Each structure stands twice: as structure tokens, then as C-alpha cells.
Amino acid sequence: MAVIEAINLRRTYRTTTGVIRRKPLEVEAVRGISFAVEQGELFGLLGPNGAGKTTTIKMLITLLLPTSGEARVLGRNVVDDAREVRKRIGYVFGGDRGLYERLSAYDNLRYFAELYGVSGKAQRLRIDEVLELVGLKGRESERVEGYSRGMRQRLHIARGILHDPEVVFLDEPTIGVDPVGARDLRQTIADLVSGGKTVLLTTHYMFEADTLCDRIAVIAKGQIVGEGTPAQLKDNVAGGRVTEIEVFGIDDSVVGRLRAIQGVTAVAVEDRDQKQLLVVQTTGERELTAPLLAELDGLEVGRVDSREPTLEDAYVSLVTSE
Amino acid sequence: MIQGARVFWVGFVLHFKNLSVSPFMMVTAAAWPLVYATLAFLMFRATHQAPSLLYAALGAAVMGIWSTTATSAGGAIQQQRWWGILELLVAAPARLILVLAPITVAIAGIGIYSIASTLLWGRLLFGVPFHVEHPLLFAIAIPAAVLSIGLLGLVLASAFVLYRSASNLSQALEYPVWLITGMLIPLSLLPGWVSPIAWSLAPTWGMRAVRRAALGGDVGTPLLLCAVLSVVYTLLAMLLLHHFERLARERATLSLT
Amino acid sequence: MRVWLRIFFVGGLISFRALFSWIRPSVYIPTLLLGPTTQILFFAYLGRTAHLKSDSWFVVGNAVQSASLAALFGMGFAIDGERWTQTLSAVLATPANRAALFLGRALPVLANAAVTASTGFVGGALLLGFRTPWSQVLPLALLLVLASFACTGLGMLVGAIGLRTRDVPIIANLTMAVLLIFCGVNIPLDKLPGWMSAVAEGLPMTHAIAASRRVADGASLGTVGTEMFVELGLGAAYLAVGFLLLRWFEQEGRRLGTLDRA
Numbered sequence: 001m002a003v004i005e006a007i008n009l010r011r012t013y014r015t016t017t018g019v020i021r022r023k024p025l026e027v028e029a030v031r032g033i034s035f036a037v038e039q040g041e042l043f044g045l046l047g048p049n050g051a052g053k054t055t056t057i058k059m060l061i062t063l064l065l066p067t068s069g070e071a072r073v074l075g076r077n078v079v080d081d082a083r084e085v086r087k088r089i090g091y092v093f094g095g096d097r098g099l100y101e102r103l104s105a106y107d108n109l110r111y112f113a114e115l116y117g118v119s120g121k122a123q124r125l126r127i128d129e130v131l132e133l134v135g136l137k138g139r140e141s142e143r144v145e146g147y148s149r150g151m152r153q154r155l156h157i158a159r160g161i162l163h164d165p166e167v168v169f170l171d172e173p174t175i176g177v178d179p180v181g182a183r184d185l186r187q188t189i190a191d192l193v194s195g196g197k198t199v200l201l202t203t204h205y206m207f208e209a210d211t212l213c214d215r216i217a218v219i220a221k222g223q224i225v226g227e228g229t230p231a232q233l234k235d236n237v238a239g240g241r242v243t244e245i246e247v248f249g250i251d252d253s254v255v256g257r258l259r260a261i262q263g264v265t266a267v268a269v270e271d272r273d274q275k276q277l278l279v280v281q282t283t284g285e286r287e288l289t290a291p292l293l294a295e296l297d298g299l300e301v302g303r304v305d306s307r308e309p310t311l312e313d314a315y316v317s318l319v320t321s322e
Numbered sequence: 323m324i325q326g327a328r329v330f331w332v333g334f335v336l337h338f339k340n341l342s343v344s345p346f347m348m349v350t351a352a353a354w355p356l357v358y359a360t361l362a363f364l365m366f367r368a369t370h371q372a373p374s375l376l377y378a379a380l381g382a383a384v385m386g387i388w389s390t391t392a393t394s395a396g397g398a399i400q401q402q403r404w405w406g407i408l409e410l411l412v413a414a415p416a417r418l419i420l421v422l423a424p425i426t427v428a429i430a431g432i433g434i435y436s437i438a439s440t441l442l443w444g445r446l447l448f449g450v451p452f453h454v455e456h457p458l459l460f461a462i463a464i465p466a467a468v469l470s471i472g473l474l475g476l477v478l479a480s481a482f483v484l485y486r487s488a489s490n491l492s493q494a495l496e497y498p499v500w501l502i503t504g505m506l507i508p509l510s511l512l513p514g515w516v517s518p519i520a521w522s523l524a525p526t527w528g529m530r531a532v533r534r535a536a537l538g539g540d541v542g543t544p545l546l547l548c549a550v551l552s553v554v555y556t557l558l559a560m561l562l563l564h565h566f567e568r569l570a571r572e573r574a575t576l577s578l579t
Numbered sequence: 580m581r582v583w584l585r586i587f588f589v590g591g592l593i594s595f596r597a598l599f600s601w602i603r604p605s606v607y608i609p610t611l612l613l614g615p616t617t618q619i620l621f622f623a624y625l626g627r628t629a630h631l632k633s634d635s636w637f638v639v640g641n642a643v644q645s646a647s648l649a650a651l652f653g654m655g656f657a658i659d660g661e662r663w664t665q666t667l668s669a670v671l672a673t674p675a676n677r678a679a680l681f682l683g684r685a686l687p688v689l690a691n692a693a694v695t696a697s698t699g700f701v702g703g704a705l706l707l708g709f710r711t712p713w714s715q716v717l718p719l720a721l722l723l724v725l726a727s728f729a730c731t732g733l734g735m736l737v738g739a740i741g742l743r744t745r746d747v748p749i750i751a752n753l754t755m756a757v758l759l760i761f762c763g764v765n766i767p768l769d770k771l772p773g774w775m776s777a778v779a780e781g782l783p784m785t786h787a788i789a790a791s792r793r794v795a796d797g798a799s800l801g802t803v804g805t806e807m808f809v810e811l812g813l814g815a816a817y818l819a820v821g822f823l824l825l826r827w828f829e830q831e832g833r834r835l836g837t838l839d840r841a
Binding site: 349364365 | 617620624756760
Binding site for chain 2: 011013014061062063065083086087091095096097098100101103107112114115116117119
């Protein structure tokens with residue numbers, strides 16, 4: 001039995017537009033998402049901002065009710081059995097908020113331990129254990145307001161696993177953390193899984209998904225556009241090639257024409273100071289550099305490179321295709 | 323049951339601690355009651371027909387408890403939201419009422435500092451003798467008053483998180499509640515129709531319990547009514563919070579962040 | 580002169596809108612309109628409890644106080660508000676006459692003070708039967724303006740101090756507390772300890788309140804000439820000191836680079 005099951009989840013938000021005459025507007029944030037996570041897996045939900053990752057995770061952790069569809073965690077329905085689900089899962093989110101700043105890390109942990117039913121003699125022991133696990137031992141009596149972003153994240157994780165949950169949900173856990181801190185955090189997350197827990201992670205960092213996750217589901221615009229192990233996802237774009245062209249002053253009409261060239265699967269434009277970098281994915285059947293450059297005739301062109309696709313390219317092609 | 327009490331107590335201690343290290347809260351709790359105490363002392367001392375200065379001191383102290391509650395409790399839940407903690411509180415398996423009640427009761431509990439500072443101020447500057455008729459009952463009356471006022475604060479907090487425009491009213495509630503709950507002004511001086519309203523408010527009975535424990539009189543009835551109102555407020559808050567959770571989780575019209 | 584007037588009015592209007600843009604009727608009505616009436620009710624009944632003076636005595640005192648308060652806070656926050664929105668250095672850097680600039684901000688504040696007091700009087704009339712002959716309304720209004728002017732001056736001083744410390748709210752609240760206790764708002768001056776009534780003589784509102792009570796009872800404006808003069812003088816003095824302090828702190832702030840520290 002899968003530990004986490006999402007079956008055709010949908011979530012619609014009703015908002016209003018306009019200031020004077022308000023019109024109701026329905027926004028479908030999640031449009032039919034289904035996936036399953038097995039015991040001991042580190043599963044990643046990868047997608048750009050606004051794709052629906054946070055909405056999905058909030059439905060799974062019982063903070064949001066699905067508009068339709070079903071979700072089960074450890075066999076329990078997230079809607080009907082919310083309390084039972086809450087007892088067995090941990091929730092960690094990224095960012096600076098979510099802690100009582102003026103109090104010590106220890107006080108914060110003690111409070112949440114109580115809320116999660118870890119009480120009595122077990123509490124002291126458990127708090128020490130989690131502090132050790134996340135590497136904050138010795139700094140627990142300091143006020144949280146003095147903590148760096150990386151330390152706060154570690155404290156969040158400590159808080160999330162106090163009650164030793166079987167499943168841990170992490171929403172963008174390394175956001176805003178420096179590279180060294182992020183690497184340590186990822187190690188901690190990986191340790192959770194090797195310790196027997198099941199972890200679901202949302203992120204928009206390709207590298208993170210690639211290195212950490214056993215399996216990834218790529219989300220864009222409220223739907224899953226690709227699923228599989230990192231290797232499998234890369235296979236989707238394997239055999240193809242990526243051509244990077246520096247241009248000065250490109251506009252959308254040219255990009256449109258580039259996309260129309262036979263053999264081109266995706267075109268992304270990155271701004272680099274005064275120039276743009278065109279990242280063109282092609283199927284690799286034909287040598288397409290000449291037709292590409294022909295379209296760019298009249299524009300100033302800089303460096304031209306050709307390379308193998310990476311997971312990032314796979315992601316881009318999944319996310320930008322319609 | 324025991325676990326519920328534990329969750330409440332640990333929550334109360336944490337929030338009390340958190341509030342105690344906030345300079346704003348401390349100034350509001352300890353300093354402002356002194357202004358009204360001074361006014362009451364000077365006014366009562368001006369004539370020979372006024373109630374005693376101890377009466378004034380106790381009244382000003384409980385006024386202080388209401389002040390902190392009226393100004394801070396109303397926004398308590400919203401503040402947890404700003405800190406990003408509200409969704410963690412909802413996501414926890416403990417019942418929401420057990421998680422949120424300690425916050426507003428702690429806010430009322432900060433009123434302890436009001437009581438201490440007012441009595442000390444009265445003693446030092448106005449020679450107000452601090453003599454308590456029934457010390458044990460006094461020690462019970464204060465937490466009883468704090469609990470019932472704190473739970474009224476929870477009702478306010480739950481209402482204001484649902485109806486945000488109403489939260490502007492919390493400031494306007496200060497003088498009226500002071501006026502009608504008999505803290506300094508006896509209920510007998512007010513028009514008759516005010517009494518039923520006053521009787522439904524915890525501060526009225528909390529004040530009576532504290533005052534009678536110090537100055538003499540029947541403490542039992544007010545204590546009982548503090549207890550009854552505490553239960554009523556809790557039920558009311560549960561209703562409001564249930565509605566809040568529905569709107570937040572189901573309709574997502576209220577955000578938890 | 581025209582430039583001066585333009586800065587006075589336009590600057591005032593813009594800052595008024597900026598500062599009050601967050602005030603919606605749902606906030607304004609409870610806090611600034613209901614406030615004075617509830618305060619009057621509270622102190623009138625407290626007076627009855629103490630068998631002190633009459634309802635009317637408290638109505639006049641507290642109505643004038645609430646008007647002056649609006650002026651005090653308005654001015655204090657006008658200066659601190661600038662800092663919060665970090666426009667202070669921009670404002671002080673302009674060649675515009677600073678006096679015109681800051682006095683222009685006083686205009687909406689004074690208007691607000693007048694509205695506040697009026698609601699207090701109306702509330703007192705409706706709920707406590709406060710009455711005054713129609714002939715006395717304009718003289719009372721004048722006394723209100725004078726009291727508010729004096730408090731605006733004090734507000735300038737408070738705001739200037741606020742520029743230096745970072746604590747306008749605490750200082751403003753402290754000032755409010757002192758004014759409420761000392762100025763004869765709720766405690767007759769002859770019932771205060773000697774040193775307190777002496778301090779009260781140098782504070783805004785004291786004389787205006789005493790004069791307002793006499794005028795509300797029917798006295799003519801001519802009989803309160805001294806009080807009016809003192810109030811005017813005090814206001815000017817506070818304004819001058821505040822202004823000089825502002826200049827001095829501003830120069831120091833520029834020297835030390837601390838002007839925009841929020």
C-alpha cells in the first residue's frame with residue numbers, strides 16, 4: 001500500500017477581480033493531480049512558482065480541503081481522518097517565519113512537542129535527539145531571532161520530526177539558504193529517508209531534485225507533466241541536443257519563428273545583462289545550427305555552443321510545452 | 323483530559339514568556355494602569371464621599387487586565403498568522419481551541435503586572451494600605467478573573483479573525499467596558515438596562531471576586547459566575563473557530579498564512 | 580508669499596492624504612469619533628462616584644482634551660510618519676521653507692481636532708444633558724482652536740524629540756498621560772498637590788479648559804482674555820522650541836547620518 005496517495009486532486013480558489021464592481025473569479029490551482037509514494041521513498045514535486053506544488057502539499061497535510069478527488073496518507077483519508085493524519089506526519093516549510101523569535105529554540109521545540117503529544121520524560125530525550133540530528137545541539141538556548149536562515153531551517157526540521165512521524169512533508173526547505181547550508185540540509189533530509197521515513201519534497205531547484213529524489217513528478221499549471229526517476233526524465237530529452245546562442249536584442253516574433261523550425265522542441269530565453277541567451281532544444285536528428293542562425297539574420301550574435309541536455313533542459317521542455 | 327490540561331498549561335507558559343519579553347506589552351501592562359490609578363486616587367481623594375483608595379487601586383488594576391486584553395487579544399490569532407505560525411498550529415493534532423485559548427489567557431495573565439504595579443504605586447505614592455480580608459480567596463480570584471477575561475478575549479480574537487473590519491472596534495471597547503463592568507464606577511449609578519449586559523461580561527464578576535476578596539463580602543457567587551461564563555465563552559469560541567477552520571480549509575477564503 | 584502659501588496648503592494636503600490614506604471610515608469612526616464620547620461618559624460617571632463636580636464640568640474638560648490630543652498626536656506622527664516613510668530627508672532637503680512645510684501639516688490636524696471636540700460636546704449633550712447657550716458656541720470654538728494650537732506646538736516638540744530617540748509613540752503616550760492628569764481635565768487644579776498645579780500652568784490646555792468651563796457657563800469671551808493670551812503664548816513658545824530643536828536635530832542627523840534610521 002502506498003504511503004501517500006493522491007487521486008485526481010483538484011483545488012479551485014474563488015477570488016474577486018476589480019475594485020469597485022467585484023466579479024467572482026475561479027482559479028484552478030490544481031487540475032487533477034494523481035501520484036503515489038511508496039514507503040521509504042524520497043519523492044519530489046518539482047515545478048515553477050505558481051505551478052500548484054504548495055497547494056498540493058497543503059491538501060496532503062490537511063490544511064486545505066480538495067475541491068474534488070481524494071488523498072490518503074498512511075491509508076487514512078485526509079478529509080475524514082484529518083486528526084489521525086496530523087498525528088503521523090511532519091510538516092516543514094522554508095523561509096524565515098514560523099518560529100517564536102523572542103524565545104529560545106528549546107522553548108519552541110518544547111511547545112510543539114506538547115502540541116504533538118510528545119510529553120513527559122520522553123520529551124526531554126526526544127528534543128535532545130532531534131537537536132543532535134539536525135546539528136543544533138549546544139545552541140538550543142539561544143533566541144531564534146539570532147539564528148541564520150540555515151539554522152532556522154534545521155530547527156524547522158527538528159520541529160517537524162519531534163513526534164517521530166512516518167511521513168515528512170517539506171515545502172521548499174532550502175529556499176534562501178546559502179549553498180553550504182543547503183548542502184547540509186539536503187544531507188539531513190537524505191538521512192531521514194535512510195532512517196526509514198518517507199519524504200515528500202517540493203522544490204523549484206533542479207539540482208536538488210536531481211541529487212536527492214528517488215522519483216520526481218514535474219508540475220506545471222496545476223498538472224503533472226512528467227513523472228519518473230531523474231534518469232528517466234533525462235531520457236525524455238536524451239538523443240536530443242541543446243544549442244546555446246547569445247544574441248543582442250531578440251523579440252518574441254523571432255522566438256516564435258524559431259519554435260516553428262522543424263526539429264526544434266523548445267526555446268527558452270534567459271536575460272544576461274545587455275544580451276540574451278537562447279537555449280534551443282532540438283531532437284538531434286538534423287544539424288540545425290544553420291537554420292537557427294538564418295532566422296537570427298540581422299541581429300548581433302555572440303557565442304554559439306552545442307551540448308548534451310541536462311535534467312534542467314528536460315524540466316524546461318516539460319514545463320514550457322503546452 | 324489531563325493531556326488537554328497539559329497542552330493548555332504549556333501553551334500558557336510559552337505565550338506568557340513570549341509576551342513578557344515584549345517591551346510594548348510590558349509598558350502597556352505596567353505603565354498605563356498607573357495613569358488611571360493616579361486619576362482615580364486624586365479624584366477620590368478630592369472629596370470625602372468617595373470610595374476608598376484601595377477600591378480605586380484594585381479597580382485600576384483590573385482595568386489594566388482588560389486593557390491588555392482588549393488591545394492585544396483581539397489581534398492574537400492574526401498575529402500568529404503574521405508570524406507564519408498559525409498554519410503550524412492548525413496542522414498540529416491538538417485541538418485548535420486548546421492551542422489558541424492559552425494565547426489570549428496569557429495576554430490577560432500579563433495583567434498580573436498591572437496588579438503588581440498598581441498596588442505598589444498606590445502604596446508608595448499615595449499610602450494606600452494593601453490589606454486583604456481573605457488572602458486565599460484573593461489568590462483564587464485573580465486567576466479566575468484572568469481566565470474568564472482571557473476567554474472573552476478568545477471570543478474577540480475568533481470573531482476578529484473572521485470579520486476583520488470588526489477588529490477596529492477593539493480599541494473602542496476600552497472605556498465602555500471599564501464603564502459598565504463596575505471596575506471603578508458602581509453598577510448602581512448606571513441606568514438599569516446596563517446591568518444585564520454587565521452581568522454577561524466576565525470582567526464584572528472577576529472584578530467583584532477580586533474586590534470582595536480584598537475588602538470583604540461574598541466571593542463565592544462572583545467566582546461561580548466567572549466559571550460559568552468561562553464555559554460559555556469557550557463554547558462560543560469553539561463555534562467561531564470551527565467556522566474559521568471551515569473557511570480556511572474548505573473555501574480557502576481565509577488564509578492561514 | 581504665494582510660494583509660501585502654496586507650500587503651506589499643498590504640502591499639507593498631500594501629507595494628510597498620505598498619512599490618513601490608511602484610515603478608512605471603519606477605523607476613523609470608532610477611534611476618533613466614539614472615543615471622546617466614551618471617555619466623557621467614563622469620567623463623568625467617575626466624577627459621580629467620587630461626588631466630584633458636575634457632569635458638565637467633565638464634558639467640557641474631556642472634550643477640549645480630546646481635541647488637543649488629536650492635535651498632539653497628529654503633529655507628533657506627522658514628523659515621525661515622515662521618517663517611517665523615509666521621506667524625511669527628502670522633505671528637509673528641499674529648499675522650501677521648512678516652517679511652511681510643517682505648519683501646512685498642522686492644518687488637517689487642527690481640522691481633525693475640531694471635529695473630535697465637536698463630537699464630544701454633542702455626545703455630552705445627548706447622553707448627559709450638557710447644555711450651553713448658542714451664543715457661547717463660537718467662543719468655545721475659539722478656545723478649542725487655541726488649545727489645539729498650543730497642543731500642536733507641544734506636538735512639534737514631541738515630534739522633534741522623536742526624531743532623535745526612536746520612540747515617538749512612547750513619548751507621545753507619556754505626554755498624553757501627563758496632560759490628562761495635570762491640566763485640570765478631570766481633577767480640579769485646587770485639589771492637586773502644589774507642585775502639580777504649578778507644572779500645569781506651563782502646560783497647554785490648562786488655561787483653555789478653565790476658560791472653556793467659564794464660557795460654557797455663560798461667561799463672555801472678554802473675561803477669559805488672560806487665559807487666551809497665555810494659551811497662545813505657550814503654543815508659540817512650544818512651536819518655536821520644537822522648531823529649533825527640529826533644525827538642530829536635523830543638522831546633527833545630517834552630520835551623523837542617522838536621519839533615516841527607522
